[in-house]
Amino acid sequence: MDANALWKAIYNAFDPQQTPWEKGAERFYVERHDLPLARLKIELADSARPLKAIVTGHRGAGKSWALARLARDVGDQFFTVWLDVGRSTDIFNVNHVEILFLMGAAVYRAAEQAGLRPDRSRLERLVESLETLVREETGRRDFRVDLDQALEGIIAVGLGAAAAGAGPAGMAVAGAAALLRGVRFTLGISGDVVRRLEVKPRIAEIVSRLNDLLEDVRLVACRPLLLVVDGLGNVELEQARLIFAESLVLYEPSCYVIYTAPILLYYSPDLIGARQLFATHEVPNVRLCYRGRQEERDGAGYALMRQVVETRLRVLGVEPGMVIAPGALDRMIEMSGGVMRELVHLMREASLQVRLAGQERINEAVAAQAILQLRRQYAAGLSLPYYEELKRAHEIGQPTGTEICDKLLQNLYILGYANDELWYAVHPNVRPLIEGVR
Numbered sequence: 001m002d003a004n005a006l007w008k009a010i011y012n013a014f015d016p017q018q019t020p021w022e023k024g025a026e027r028f029y030v031e032r033h034d035l036p037l038a039r040l041k042i043e044l045a046d047s048a049r050p051l052k053a054i055v056t057g058h059r060g061a062g063k064s065w066a067l068a069r070l071a072r073d074v075g076d077q078f079f080t081v082w083l084d085v086g087r088s089t090d091i092f093n094v095n096h097v098e099i100l101f102l103m104g105a106a107v108y109r110a111a112e113q114a115g116l117r118p119d120r121s122r123l124e125r126l127v128e129s130l131e132t133l134v135r136e137e138t139g140r141r142d143f144r145v146d147l148d149q150a151l152e153g154i155i156a157v158g159l160g161a162a163a164a165g166a167g168p169a170g171m172a173v174a175g176a177a178a179l180l181r182g183v184r185f186t187l188g189i190s191g192d193v194v195r196r197l198e199v200k201p202r203i204a205e206i207v208s209r210l211n212d213l214l215e216d217v218r219l220v221a222c223r224p225l226l227l228v229v230d231g232l233g234n235v236e237l238e239q240a241r242l243i244f245a246e247s248l249v250l251y252e253p254s255c256y257v258i259y260t261a262p263i264l265l266y267y268s269p270d271l272i273g274a275r276q277l278f279a280t281h282e283v284p285n286v287r288l289c290y291r292g293r294q295e296e297r298d299g300a301g302y303a304l305m306r307q308v309v310e311t312r313l314r315v316l317g318v319e320p321g322m323v324i325a326p327g328a329l330d331r332m333i334e335m336s337g338g339v340m341r342e343l344v345h346l347m348r349e350a351s352l353q354v355r356l357a358g359q360e361r362i363n364e365a366v367a368a369q370a371i372l373q374l375r376r377q378y379a380a381g382l383s384l385p386y387y388e389e390l391k392r393a394h395e396i397g398q399p400t401g402t403e404i405c406d407k408l409l410q411n412l413y414i415l416g417y418a419n420d421e422l423w424y425a426v427h428p429n430v431r432p433l434i435e436g437v438r
Contacts, residue, residue, distance in 0.1 A: 003360070007351050010323065013312045014347040016060070020068035021082055021157045027315045029069055030307045032062070033300050036283045037070050040258070043279055044074055044226070050256045054244060054274060056233070056266040057283035058412060060341025063260050064230055066283050071228055078256065079221035081110040082157040086231030094235065096242075096249040097206065101130055102154060103227055103253060104210045107217050109151050110158030116220045122213040123147070129206045136202070203249065211254040218255065225255035233260040237406060240265040245273035264406055267399065267416065284418045286338035291397075291423040305333040305343055312347075324350075328367035335371045335429045337415050342429075346370050375429050378413065382433065390414070390434050394426045 001009070018025055043051055057063045071080045083106040085091060089098055104126050111118040127145050134143045218225045232243070240262050243250060250259065259278070265271055266282055274280060288301045309329060310320045320329070332350065336343035349370040350362045357366055382390075389404045393414055399405045408414045413430050417423055426434065 004355075006318070006323070007355055009316050010313070010318070011348055011351040013316055014344045014351065016341050016344045016348065019084070020065045026068075026072070028312050029065060030304065030311050031069070032066070032286070033304055034284075034286075037066050037281060040279070040281050041070055041073065044070075044256060045077070047256075050224070050254060051279060052251050052256075052277060053258045053279040053281060054261045054265075055258060055281045055283060056261045056263055058263045058285055058339060058415060059233065059410075060339045060412065061283050061285050062340040063233060063283045065340070067228055067230065067258060067260070071226070074226065077223065078226035079111070079114075079158070079217070079223050080226040080228065081107050082228045082230060084155040084157075084230050086234055087155040088153060088231075091231055091234050092236070092239075094232075094239070096247060097130065097133065097203070099229070099232075099243070099250065100206055100210050100253070101126065101150075103229065103257075104213045105151055105154050106156035107214060107225065107227060107255075109154055110156045111217045111221065114158045114221075116217065118213070118220055119216045122209070122216050126206065126209040126213060129202065129209050133202045133206065207249070207252045211252075214253060214255045227253070227255055227257045229257060229259045231260065233262050235262055237262060237264040237268060237270075237410075241268070241270045244278065245270040248277065251277045262410065263416070264410055267409065282418075285415050286340070287417045288334060288338045291417070291421075294425070301338060302330065302333055305336065305338070305340075306330075308340065308343060309347055322361065324362040325364060328362050328364045331364060331367050332371065337412070337425075337427045337429065338417070339412060339415065339427075342374075342412070345374060349373050371429060375432065378427070378430050379433050381411070382413075386413075387434060390426055390430065393424070394431070394434060398424050 013028075018028075020026070020029070037055070040053055040055070043053070055063055055067060068082070071082060074080065083102060085094065085099065085102060088102055088106075104123060108118050108120070108123045124147065127147055131144055135141055214225055232240070235243070244259070244261055244265060250257070261274075265274065266280075271280065286301045286304055287298045288305070289298055290296050306329060309324070313320045313323065328350075332346040333343060336346060346367075347370075350366055353369045353373070354360075354362050354366045357369070359366055362370075385404055386408065389400065389402065389408060390413060392400055393405060393408070399409055399414060405414070409416070413427055415425055415427055417425065
């Protein structure tokens with residue numbers, strides 16, 4: 001492989017937008033030493049009734065990859081369906097009713113792709129209830145859902161033994177063409193409308209018809225149904241509060257369900273309300289140092305992050321030492337803050353910088369340029385009030401609870417970690433911005 005082809009392959013192997021259910025992605029998976037979802041795996045096996053769970057974590061912490069591994073691990077016990085809400089609808093305006101429809105359509109489509117022949121009439125009855133709801137509440141008398149188009153736009157994956165005919169990973173993908181077309185489903189009703197309707201019979205009817213569909217798929221799959229609803233980790237805190245803490249709707253589906261949720265919900269008093277309904281779990285950032293001792297490395301954390309990089313390189317048939325110096329890799333790990341996607345970003349950027357610098361491998365100077373490039377992007381999003389909030393959070397070692405601080409937490413400027421207790425630090429690649437270093 002010539003140098004240009006090599007670095008092109010590395011650039012594409014470190015794609016931060018890659019999803020864990022894409023073809024070949026499972027080869028990149030690295031098991032975490034802290035096993036963040038081990039308890040959830042036991043709960044799924046032991047729960048006498050269909051478990052409802054929430055998994056939180058910072059953006060890029062590895063929630064989706066950990067859940068994909070969990071889904072594969074329980075594939076012999078469940079017919080597992082993965083719904084990517086973020087790619088199937090307008091995530092910043094999504095409400096419970098849309099989520100209920102997406103869940104039903106995803107289960108139907110994944111079952112159909114797996115050759116299970118689900119009863120389409122049950123999905124059609126769910127659509128009828130949705131159409132009636134929208135017509136009654138918005139006055140749009142001609143409103144209708146184009147079911148075939150909606151099914152094409154839903155990004156869903158069937159995992160496990162029941163989907164085994166679909167490929168080597170036991171995976172059946174529905175709606176992949178919609179990724180190219182940008183087709184997203186929406187009912188065009190607001191969350192405020194849904195909140196008013198929650199106690200009305202029409203919502204109960206929608207839930208009932210969804211459950212009829214879920215039961216049909218459970219029977220034709222001959223195993224319990226597990227639905228992983230990914231993408232809700234990107235909603236705003238107010239949306240998360242409505243969806244998970246102030247509503248019973250997402251608890252109502254009659255199958256096992258795991259929802260991702262935003263990190264701000266975990267750091268909010270509203271988590272207590274959500275815990276009344278849902279089992280709650282966190283995929284934390286990888287700890288690279290200790291609270292109050294940032295100069296002292298956590299060896300296990302560094303080893304895990306090195307393995308993430310080395311695994312992807314070896315999948316390409318590349319020995320890590322040939323393309324990256326150990327010191328350069330450790331520096332990028334440090335400046336990733338223990339956020340998996342940040343390290344992937346840094347490696348991709350370094351694969352560009354090494355060619356711009358005319359070097360043969362990523363050395364510490366190349367790594368420094370990659371780090372600086374991403375730091376500039378963080379700096380571009382900061383104004384004076386944000387700088388002041390970062391300085392205050394850095395001084396006291398915890399979030400301040402302000403709206404600005406919530407934004408900083410949500411967007412990785414401030415990171416959360418766990419030892420025996422939860423603690424916080426300003427992102428190490430952001431810290432120089434508040435220390436006067438550019």
